[in-house]
Amino acid sequence: MTVPLFVLRFNNTIINNKEVNCMSTNITIKDVAKQAGVSEATVSRALNDSPQVKRDTRQKIQNIARNLGYRPNGLARSIRVQKSHTLGMIIPDILNGFFTQLSRAIEDTASQAGYDVLIVNTDEHLSKEAKAINLMLEKQVDGLIITSAGNSTDYPKMLGNTPAVFVDRMPPADVVSQYDRVLVDNAQGTQAIINCLISRGAQRIGIINSSVSATAKERLQGYHQALAAAGLPTDPAIEATARTDGSNVPQMTRQLLVNQKCDALFAADNTIMTGVLTKLPELQLPAFQLGAFDDNDWFDFLPQPIVTAKQPIAELGRIAVERVLARAADHQLATQEFRLPAEIIPRPDNA
Amino acid sequence: MTVPLFVLRFNNTIINNKEVNCMSTNITIKDVAKQAGVSEATVSRALNDSPQVKRDTRQKIQNIARNLGYRPNGLARSIRVQKSHTLGMIIPDILNGFFTQLSRAIEDTASQAGYDVLIVNTDEHLSKEAKAINLMLEKQVDGLIITSAGNSTDYPKMLGNTPAVFVDRMPPADVVSQYDRVLVDNAQGTQAIINCLISRGAQRIGIINSSVSATAKERLQGYHQALAAAGLPTDPAIEATARTDGSNVPQMTRQLLVNQKCDALFAADNTIMTGVLTKLPELQLPAFQLGAFDDNDWFDFLPQPIVTAKQPIAELGRIAVERVLARAADHQLATQEFRLPAEIIPRPDNA
DNA sequence: GTGAAAGCGCTAACAG
């Protein structure tokens, strides 16, 4: 065949006496059309398996495209059809197993619906989050799934009318009603953990709470409810709050377990519990119990059992995707809040 | 102001007697131009901070853009300038801490260079990897960083002339020279671990090797070298290989530690070690040692210490990004292999 | 300094 050779030549250039691939001379639909002796429109149709085009033509075109190494330009397509078939996902900490599991769940559901997912990590920085949202919008995502890094962002202004749903963390109170929310029942989960600790004899349970305000409020509430129900007193001296980066957690662990003589400690999330565990070895302690919101597989391997509340991550992800797609299809949809129960893992008693 | 009102009206429509935002009537450069009474070209220049445009005009335009909530369409821009300023990253397991750390390192370096990163997870499936690569290419990434899910993919055909570098895992042997590779020194790392175990008295060290062939080969080699250097015999009966999904690891753990009476066990990666730990509690064993390639923070919390080889993840990521960008700038660059040493964490002896 | 016009690669009317 001579024509392909011609195309090759056309796409190549001579440097230093050696024929080499030219940088970004990508094969376009036009090249395929030229080759096949048909119009660009027909190529487009054939490549999209349109039933309109004759079988022979279609197959011929598809062959030529393959041989030429043709790659559709998704950007051009998206810009033309005004749809990217892509969702954006903003997570605050890619090193945290909870969020990676969540992103996997979201990717699963999305891909079943024919959508791709872009993930960006914000490291809990508001400025990075703002950049991430901007990036997503510029890439024209069809919807956004956000685990918010903080309260100060003006989401309605940032997001415009891009469909968005908040997962795991509430949007700021003043705009909460403008967005779908998919969350675990923080109060219920915490209460169940504390109940479990109490049923096993705990009398003085310290808490190191989350730095995420709405979440922290609910978890504290669950903690108080459980204490009240058991007739145990609350004590502000054993209620601490972690910094976002968790840097103060080891010191608080010592404070609660040693100075305040707590006989149990509740860590309000994954990261906080890790901070607690870091400190434990150097503390000489009588028997005590541990509880935490969020579960990790490796908690099973620890000598000291941890009672945890495991979030229904797959469900959270599935609902989030469904909602954002539903909203993309109908921007008028009323916003809604979804609350899913956490599952208690009562180590060491679970079979 | 009346003009903004007009624009608003233009972008809205009446449904059910309520004025609502119309779906995707996005503000474009044209709208800004109309508002400002200048040409689209000038708006473009102003928005890109071109020094050509008069300060007053520029600021006026930028104000109008902000007020209108204008968002540049990144796709349109990329298609026009033939560059997306985006890198693609393909990872085989987003639940594995090694890869999340790697992706974070890559994102860091890339963002410093002004590039965004798209991450896609393949779950170790070749078919998903192929889809992921396709997705990236369609999104016109300027380069690809790949941790390969397997050997059977025809990368040159898939990738065309998109710059690509392989991290952590080798590309298939027949095409290896066509790509940059950034890897840890698997033999050295493994050898050092085994040496450490031997120096602490191990005489019969079992290995559960990786399912990734090139990596497995190198790690096995390091294992053999260490044994040979210590004058210890090798024994095929205590050399096992994990399945990709790790499902056979618990059973092998039992086989090596109980049936084969090994006094030490080396797990060739992160995931394998987790499988081992799952099995240990139910085994009644005399004292034994544990070693593993790849480190996890939570290994510190385990009662049974693990000697690990920690990869220089930040470095791996940095080099990968630098190479892919260098290649994007000059496609003629000779390919290269980078080997970085692993750091041994000799638990429990590390201060 | 600014505008007019062309075009990146693709798809969707509208013809025929």
Place this chain on the structure above:
DNA sequence: CTGTTAGCGCTTTCAC
């Protein structure tokens, strides 16, 4: 069944 044409939103010559 296929071709022609227009245009998505943006940048970039080339004029003025």
